[in-house]
Amino acid sequence: MHDNSKTRVLIANDDGIQSGYMHALACAxxxxxxxxVFAPEVEQSGVGHAFTVRRGLALKKRNPVDVAEGHVEFYSMSGTPADCVKFALGHFATHGLSTEGAGPGLFDVCFSGVNLGENSGVSSLYSGTVAGAREAALWGVPGIALSLRGTNANMLDVAKSFAVSVVKNRLFEQIPVGTFWNVNFPKATAETFKGFKATKMALGMFTDHYSHEGNLWQLDGDKLWNEQAKDSDDYLLNQGYATITPHRIDQTDQESLEVINEMLEGGGMI
Structure with a gap:
């Protein structure tokens, strides 16, 4: 039996169904x-918003977990994070695991993570974790991506507490349709963690370089963290803050739209 009085939460990730960070979030x-939980059967880091359309997806129900006053259902899929969220919201919520049956009902919020590794700044464009939250927003469901820059257990606790607060206080209802939150937690201890900041997305690119070994090219690089705008997620994350950056589905650049319209009207384009 499903408790219709409770908030209905979907959790996805790109680290895969075995991720202890995701399990910790679900149990919290x-x-x-x-x-x-709908998560990839294997790690899908860096796949962005890829989804599966020309081959079938394998779905497996995993062992559920009971915690004090709670229960978690786990499912793994052979696809990407976007596949997992797309199936959960577009089919499972209304049909369950059949084509004609009844599902548990619509989801109130989708968390993607907790991811091991930051997804601030331009990392968000490559991230499967962020794509999970973006896919939820495409379906009109509030999406929140959660990522840790470091492996400090204290920051995992902070991430879990943040998610619990979002659910208990229904803060997800403050996320407008067509937007989602990208939340990143710093490398910090309880003593050095500085709290939360609302930030904009940093635009600085990685310091990409490739090494050549045999017939293979290996990518490496990092970010110039302190060269970013001081009100951006990369900069503030590196200063010890957890950053909350709202992203929009609509990527239209209005200024460029006006310029293109002027070119069309003036006959300068065609």
Whole structure:
């Protein structure tokens, strides 16, 4: 039986179904929500918003987990993070695991993560974790990506507490349709963590370089963290803040749209 009085939470990630960080998030939310996990069967880091359309997807129900006053259902899929969210929202919510059956009902919010590795700045454009939250927003469901820059257990606790607060206080209802939150947690201890900041997305590119070994080219590089705008997610994350950056689905650049219209009207384009 599903408890219709509880918030219904979907959790996805790109680290795969075995991720302990994702399991920790699911168990933390279970006392306050109906929690369903749909995650890739293997790691899908860096796949962006890729999804599967020309081959079938394998779905496997995993062992559920019971926690104090809560329960989590786990499912793995052979596809990407976007596949997982797309299936959960577009089919499972209304049909369950059949084509004609009944599902658990619509989801109230989707968390993607907790990811091991930051997804601030331009990382968000490559991230499968962020794509999970973006896919939720495409379906009109509030999406929140959660990522850790470091492996400090204290920051995982902060991320879990943040998600619990979002659910208990229904803060996800403050996320406008067509937007989603990209939340990143710094390398910090309890003593050095500086709290949360609302930020804009940094635009600085990686310092990409390739090494050549045999017939293979290996990519490496990092970010110039402190050269970013001081009100951006990369910069503030590097200063010890957790950053909350709202992203929009609509990527239209209005100024360029006006310029193109002027060119069309003036006959300068065709």
């Amino acid at each position: 939310l279970a006392p306050y929500a109906e929690v369903f």
